[in-house]
Amino acid sequence: MDQEKSEEFYGRLREQLAESSKWPSNYLYKFIVPTDTQKIKQIQDIFDNTGAVIESKQSKNAKYTSLSITVNLKNPDEVIQKYKEVGEVKGVISL
Numbered sequence: 826m827d828q829e830k831s832e833e834f835y836g837r838l839r840e841q842l843a844e845s846s847k848w849p850s851n852y853l854y855k856f857i858v859p860t861d862t863q864k865i866k867q868i869q870d871i872f873d874n875t876g877a878v879i880e881s882k883q884s885k886n887a888k889y890t891s892l893s894i895t896v897n898l899k900n901p902d903e904v905i906q907k908y909k910e911v912g913e914v915k916g917v918i919s920l
Contacts, residue, residue: 849899851897
C-alpha cells in the first residue's frame with residue numbers, strides 16, 4: 826500500500842473507531858502469517874507487556890497461522906500504531 830493510500834485508510838479507520846467504541850476499549854486484531862516461528866514471535870513481541878491475549882491456529886496444511894489478538898487500548902491512535910508495527914513484518918495479512 827503506498828503512503829498516501831495508507832494514511833487515507835488509517836484516517837478513515839481512526840474515525841470509525843472513534844465513533845463506534847468508547848475508549849479505553851478491547852480491540853481484536855486478526856492476522857494471517859506464513860507459519861514461521863520467527864515471524865510469529867515478532868508479532869507476539871509487538872504485543873508483549875500489553876496484557877494482550879493471543880490465540881493462534883494453524884491452517885489445515887500448516888502453511889499459514891492465524892493470530893487473534895485481543896488487547897485493551899486507550900484510543901484509536903494506539904490501535905493504528907500496532908497495525909503499523911505489525912505491517913513491518915513481511916508476509917503478514919491484516920484482516
